[in-house]
Amino acid sequence: MEWFFLPWTFVPRAPSWYESQWNRYEPPGAAEKWLIEIIYETVAAETRCTRCGAPLEPPRLRADAWPVRVAARCRGTARHRHRANVSRAPDGLHTEPLARA
Numbered sequence: 788m789e790w791f792f793l794p795w796t797f798v799p800r801a802p803s804w805y806e807s808q809w810n811r812y813e814p815p816g817a818a819e820k821w822l823i824e825i826i827y828e829t830v831a832a833e834t835r836c837t838r839c840g841a842p843l844e845p846p847r848l849r850a851d852a853w854p855v856r857v858a859a860r861c862r863g864t865a866r867h868r869h870r871a872n873v874s875r876a877p878d879g880l881h882t883e884p885l886a887r888a
């Protein structure tokens with residue numbers, strides 16, 4: 788009689804309330820954008836270009852959706868680009884170091 792119950796095992800499980808709230812599309816809020824901006828302004832001020840050693844300019848954010856994209860150029864003549872992504876996870880924001888693109 789095991790075959791009788793087989794179709795029931797393929798019924799998709801309904802997501803929990805927490806999962807449905809978490810997976811709902813929600814762009815970054817003003818507080819999250821502000822926090823990311825402060826973090827990466829500090830990071831950019833402390834970071835040198837990995838190619839030419841010049842300091843980085845203040846970063847710009849593209850924060851219309853997750854992951855938030857951060858971009859900064861170096862102040863050298865070549866203006867090398869550096870990028871990082873910030874994603875949202877259940878335990879908070881996950882940041883990446885500014886790396887040369």
Ligand SMILES: [Zn+2]
Nearest residue numbers: 836839861867
């Ligand atoms: Zn550079």
